[in-house]
Amino acid sequence: MVSLTLTNLRFMKKKGMMLLVFIGMISCKNEIKKTTETSSSIIDSTQVRKHLYTLASDEMEGRRAGTAGIEKAAQYIEKKFKKIGLVPYDTLSNYRQTFTFKNRRTQEDITSSNIIGVLEGKSKKEEIVIISAHYDHLGIRAKEGVLDSIYNGANDDASGVTGILALAEYFKKVGNERTLVFAAFTAEEMGLVGSRHFGKGIEASKFVAGINLEMIGKTPSFGPNTAWLTGFERSDFGKIIQKNLVGTGYQLYPDPYKKFNLFFRSDNASLARLGVPSHTFSTSPIDTDKDYHQVSDEAETLDIAVITQTIQAVAVGTKSIISGEDTPTRVVLEERKNN
Ligand SMILES: [Zn+2]
Numbered sequence: 001m002v003s004l005t006l007t008n009l010r011f012m013k014k015k016g017m018m019l020l021v022f023i024g025m026i027s028c029k030n031e032i033k034k035t036t037e038t039s040s041s042i043i044d045s046t047q048v049r050k051h052l053y054t055l056a057s058d059e060m061e062g063r064r065a066g067t068a069g070i071e072k073a074a075q076y077i078e079k080k081f082k083k084i085g086l087v088p089y090d091t092l093s094n095y096r097q098t099f100t101f102k103n104r105r106t107q108e109d110i111t112s113s114n115i116i117g118v119l120e121g122k123s124k125k126e127e128i129v130i131i132s133a134h135y136d137h138l139g140i141r142a143k144e145g146v147l148d149s150i151y152n153g154a155n156d157d158a159s160g161v162t163g164i165l166a167l168a169e170y171f172k173k174v175g176n177e178r179t180l181v182f183a184a185f186t187a188e189e190m191g192l193v194g195s196r197h198f199g200k201g202i203e204a205s206k207f208v209a210g211i212n213l214e215m216i217g218k219t220p221s222f223g224p225n226t227a228w229l230t231g232f233e234r235s236d237f238g239k240i241i242q243k244n245l246v247g248t249g250y251q252l253y254p255d256p257y258k259k260f261n262l263f264f265r266s267d268n269a270s271l272a273r274l275g276v277p278s279h280t281f282s283t284s285p286i287d288t289d290k291d292y293h294q295v296s297d298e299a300e301t302l303d304i305a306v307i308t309q310t311i312q313a314v315a316v317g318t319k320s321i322i323s324g325e326d327t328p329t330r331v332v333l334e335e336r337k338n339n
Contacts, residue, residue, distance in 0.1 A: 043167075043170050045305065047166060051162040051166070052154065052159060056299040063135060066108070070135070077161065080168075089118050089181060097115075099113075103190055112136070116184075117182045118180065118181050127179065129209045132211070134157045151295055154299040159307050171315075212279065215282045216283045217284070218301075218302065229241070
């Protein structure tokens with residue numbers, strides 16, 4: 001039998017440690033591989049194309065809040081929520097959180113609904129993660145000499161709504177420890193009206209994170225398999241996502257368009273103002289996007305692979321937040337003077 005000198009012992013201990021680390025790395029790699037495979041098997045481009053082309057079709061008449069067009073979109077989302085098996089939110093009897101507000105610009109009184117469905121959590125059901133997008137857009141605006149008057153809003157934000165429908169189906173299949181609230185907000189284009197209304201009725205401390213999807217249909221300036229996040233420096237939410245994406249080939253960057261103050265220009269802001277670490281994922285090259293808020297924002301201009309990969313990356317990237325392993329720091333806010 002080998003006489004075990006102290007040095008041998010130390011050597012063997014070191015070897016043992018290295019082996020453990022190695023095994024750890026392998027299992028972690030396998031874990032990422034498994035999650036990525038699962039997300040790409042459940043979140044597929046056929047389903048993505050169907051949702052996108054339906055929500056961005058002329059039939060939806062540009063989904064302006066308070067119109068027949070948005071009502072058709074609301075019914076489509078409700079039908080999908082039901083099929084996936086989501087339950088109504090809080091004390092609501094169905095998926096609609098309906099309210100009336102005055103449009104600041106036109107002074108009209110508009111009645112509209114947020115469409116909200118819930119996947120109750122298992123071990124951490126008191127803790128809520130909200131996954132949102134806005135399902136309204138600009139509607140129909142006839143312009144002299146312009147044939148096409150429908151603002152289809154394919155990228156803005158039918159692509160995001162497509163994302164929440166696909167993520168609801170994904171998490172229904174893989175399970176969730178924390179409760180997931182899927183919210184299709186109305187009247188975002190009229191001043192974040194739907195998400196502000198939602199925010200008024202919540203206990204913000206219960207909301208551990210907000211994942212908002214906005215314009216995920218175009219290849220970003222960073223290149224394929226990338227997205228950017230607003231308010232990256234305002235909580236460690238972004239860093240947690242980056243950590244979970246290591247080894248997947250997909251990368252998340254901080255929002256590169258600081259001058260546009262985008263953190264305050266989408267529905268994440270309504271929850272962030274309450275301290276919730278709520279951020280927007282986007283892929284769009286904001287400063288060069290010629291279709292932004294134009295009638296040309298049609299489904300055909302978007303890349304289905306980009307949308308599908310981004311949704312899969314959100315599924316994998318948020319895994320440790322939805323499982324309860326990671327809890328992002330609360331958002332600290334200071335309003336910028338120039339917005
Ligand atoms: Zn939008």
